[in-house]
Amino acid sequence: MIVISTETIPGWKITEVKGLVQGNTVRAKHIGRDIAAGFKNIVGGELKGYTELLTEARREALERMMSQAKELGGNAVVNLRYATSMITSGAAEMMAYGTAVVAVKEQE
Template identity: 55%
Template sequence: MIIVTTEGVPGREIVEVMGLVRGATVRAKHVGTDIVAGLRGLVGGEVRSYSSLLAGAREQAIDRMSQEASRLGANAVVAVRLETSSVMSGASEIVAYGTAVRLA
């Protein structure tokens, strides 16, 4: 599966548009992580546990989007975007979406 943020794939022709595909996941942080993050906030720097949590969430959302595109018979997803939102205190939703297409 080719996944790109551009509207097309250089050197390839889009022969069919299957439509919008998306994948989402909601991740919650652990209370222990909050304590470490609070301490990190006092001294500054990256909160690696949050970075890791969100990186995993992004990958899962992209994987789910790709699986939906495969079910439609697509071999690529173009114009891919990622969004995040807070769904409750301590939990975030990551959504990956794009246009499923078949390339020549």
């Protein structure tokens, strides 16, 4: 499945628009990671545990969005956007949304 952040796909023709699709996931942080992050808050720097956690969460949100697009009968998602929000102090929500479309490869 093609997932792209622009409205068009070069080399492909969009023949049908299937509608808005979205996927989200809410992740809570791990206590072990939180303790490590507490130390990092003293010296500063990247919180690698959190970076990995969010990579995973975002991938899941994207996969949910893609399966929704498949259900609608689309083979591509265009104009993809991401959104992140803190729900409570311990959990973050990742969301991915876009427009599911049917795209056909253009003949040269």
